[in-house]
Amino acid sequence: MFNILRMDLYRLIRSKSVYICLAFLMIMSFLCFWLIWMLDTPEGRTMAAKIGISLIELENDGFSVTAAAPAAEGEILQGYDILAMFREIGMDGGAYTCILGIVVSIFVCHDYNCGFIKNILSQHRKRWKYIGSKLITAGILNLFYLALSFGFCLLLNAVFGGLVPMVDVGSILFYLGLSWLLTTAFAALFILIITLSRSTSAGILSSILLGSGIVVTVLITLTKYWGLEKWADYTLYINQTYAPSCYSGIADLKGFAVGAAFLLLYSAASFIVLNRKDI
Numbered sequence: 001m002f003n004i005l006r007m008d009l010y011r012l013i014r015s016k017s018v019y020i021c022l023a024f025l026m027i028m029s030f031l032c033f034w035l036i037w038m039l040d041t042p043e044g045r046t047m048a049a050k051i052g053i054s055l056i057e058l059e060n061d062g063f064s065v066t067a068a069a070p071a072a073e074g075e076i077l078q079g080y081d082i083l084a085m086f087r088e089i090g091m092d093g094g095a096y097t098c099i100l101g102i103v104v105s106i107f108v109c110h111d112y113n114c115g116f117i118k119n120i121l122s123q124h125r126k127r128w129k130y131i132g133s134k135l136i137t138a139g140i141l142n143l144f145y146l147a148l149s150f151g152f153c154l155l156l157n158a159v160f161g162g163l164v165p166m167v168d169v170g171s172i173l174f175y176l177g178l179s180w181l182l183t184t185a186f187a188a189l190f191i192l193i194i195t196l197s198r199s200t201s202a203g204i205l206s207s208i209l210l211g212s213g214i215v216v217t218v219l220i221t222l223t224k225y226w227g228l229e230k231w232a233d234y235t236l237y238i239n240q241t242y243a244p245s246c247y248s249g250i251a252d253l254k255g256f257a258v259g260a261a262f263l264l265l266y267s268a269a270s271f272i273v274l275n276r277k278d279i
Contacts, residue, residue: 001129008137017106033156094212101190101207109200128271138187171246181259182240188266195273213237
């Protein structure tokens with residue numbers, strides 16, 4: 001499996017989609033910090049006025065239109081810290097999971113599109129090595145994305161004059177570790193879907209629908225009529241969106257259990273599907 005993993009990492013480094021999606025994550029972070037800086041600081045409001053952006057909100061009250069004063073300095077980010085800011089940019093809403101899923105889908109489907117998988121499995125009879133290599137590669141990519149995204153948020157916070165306060169290192173490591181496990185489990189789900197469909201379009205579509213929580217939200221709405229919505233507490237999306245930002249008790253470890261269980265389940269299912277399908 002080491003040789004397969006080495007080839008996967010080499011291909012990953014040379015893949016343009018990896019850097020395009022990373023750039024998109026960084027652009028999202030920059031725009032968020034930039035807009036908050038313009039709305040929440042005197043310097044930002046001066047800059048906004050210079051470039052012609054009006055921060056006066058207009059409220060339509062019946063037939064008359066009245067101008068409402070912008071929020072007071074510091075009011076928008078009241079109660080926020082760097083970890084909460086990082087979550088709001090893309091973690092809680094599922095944007096990060098969607099982007100990760102798109103990269104994983106393009107990367108894995110390339111093996112099927114170019115016939116590379118036939119060469120690999122003709123030399124490696126044990127197909128679990130192929131799935132294992134893809135999962136490890138997705139996990140490494142996920143770690144790379146999370147570390148760079150959070151590091152970029154720290155840099156932007158410093159550049160914009162410390163918009164939000166820092167949090168302790170323990171809370172950062174706890175949240176990033178939990179997010180890594182849950183989003184890697186999502187990556188395992190996307191790999192399973194690709195193994196079943198062998199379609200880039202199916203992989204990308206499932207990344208958007210499942211990663212953004214659209215499917216879970218619809219199912220929660222439907223099952224709520226019968227009082228069965230509690231099942232959602234054990235889904236990857238809900239555990240990611242409402243993940244605790246720090247460890248305060250044993251209940252905060254539920255996300256780790258859910259992520260590990262789904263990671264093992266989807267990995268095993270991918271191996272079974274690949275083992276039974278003709279290449």
